[in-house]
Amino acid sequence: MKILNRKMTLKAFQDYIDEMKFGIFDRKIDRIILHHTSSPIESWQNSASMLHYWRLYESRGWKAGPHLFISKDSIWLFTPIKKEGKASTKGINKGSIHIELVGRYFDKYPGPEVAKLTAHVLELLTNKFKIKTIRSHYSYDENSNCSPLVDFPWVVSLKNKYLVNINITKDIC
Ligand SMILES: [Zn+2]
Numbered sequence: 001m002k003i004l005n006r007k008m009t010l011k012a013f014q015d016y017i018d019e020m021k022f023g024i025f026d027r028k029i030d031r032i033i034l035h036h037t038s039s040p041i042e043s044w045q046n047s048a049s050m051l052h053y054w055r056l057y058e059s060r061g062w063k064a065g066p067h068l069f070i071s072k073d074s075i076w077l078f079t080p081i082k083k084e085g086k087a088s089t090k091g092i093n094k095g096s097i098h099i100e101l102v103g104r105y106f107d108k109y110p111g112p113e114v115a116k117l118t119a120h121v122l123e124l125l126t127n128k129f130k131i132k133t134i135r136s137h138y139s140y141d142e143n144s145n146c147s148p149l150v151d152f153p154w155v156v157s158l159k160n161k162y163l164v165n166i167n168i169t170k171d172i173c
Contacts, residue, residue, distance in 0.1 A: 001063055005050045006077040010120050013075045017124050026082055030095040031133035031173050032125060033140070034150040035066065035087055041103035041114070044071050049102075050078065062086050066098040068121070072113035075121060090141045095173075097125060105147040109154060116162055122155060123164040133173045134166070 008016065039049070050069070057065045064086040069076040078100075079085050087098035101110050101118060110118065122134060136151035137144045152170055159166050 001054065001058055001065060001079075003050065003054050003065065003079060004077040005047060005054075007046065008075045008077065010075065010117060013121065014124055016077075017128050020081070020128070022082075022129075027084055028095055029081070029097060029129040030131060031135065032097045032099060032122065032131055033087065033092060033135060033137050034099055034101065034155075035137045035144075035146045036101040036103055036105045036110075036150060037069070038104070038145065041072065041111070044102045046071075046074075046076075050076060053078070053100075057086075064093070066100045068097070069100045069102055070114055070118050070121060071102040072111070072117075075117065088137060088141060088144065090144070092137075092140045097129075097131075101150060105149050109149055115158060119158040119162040119164045119166075122158070122166050126166050126168065132167065132169050133171065134168050135172055139172060 064084060065079050066087040067079055067081050067085045069078055081097055084093050085098045086093050101114055103110060103114060125131060134155050136148055137146035138148040139151055
């Protein structure tokens with residue numbers, strides 16, 4: 001499995017998305033699925049963490065992985081958005097952009113740094129691809145090992161807090 005392993009500032013990510021050309025032969029993207037890492041945010045070590053997750057997916061024999069990781073200060077490109085990713089065994093990969101928030105969020109919401117960066121990333125992606133659905137992995141699979149907290153209501157709270165333009169509905173697709 002090939003990974004990009006690129007660290008980006010929000011500005012660099014914005015340019016990257018703005019310049020991305022999507023044609024009729026590219027895959028149709030219609031949703032964003034939010035996940036979070038199995039390791040806590042305190043143990044995030046940039047490239048070393050990327051390689052840790054790369055090894056993990058390799059060990060599972062996966063040919064694809066999540067698209068992005070969002071840490072406190074950076075957006076990490078893991079696999080190309082143009083390619084179908086994989087972050088679930090439940091067949092919810094078609095049409096999805098999989099985003100891993102760095103940290104464990106079973107009993108708390110992401111802190112302000114991850115939350116703010118996520119708000120801007122979601123604004124960019126929903127507008128670029130006309131996405132109407134942002135849901136947690138948990139909402140598709142209760143046995144996913146991902147928290148129900150990083151779901152629609154949390155994204156709505158980000159909209160209000162950071163005044164980002166994210167037009168989504170509660171419907172799941
Ligand atoms: Zn997940």
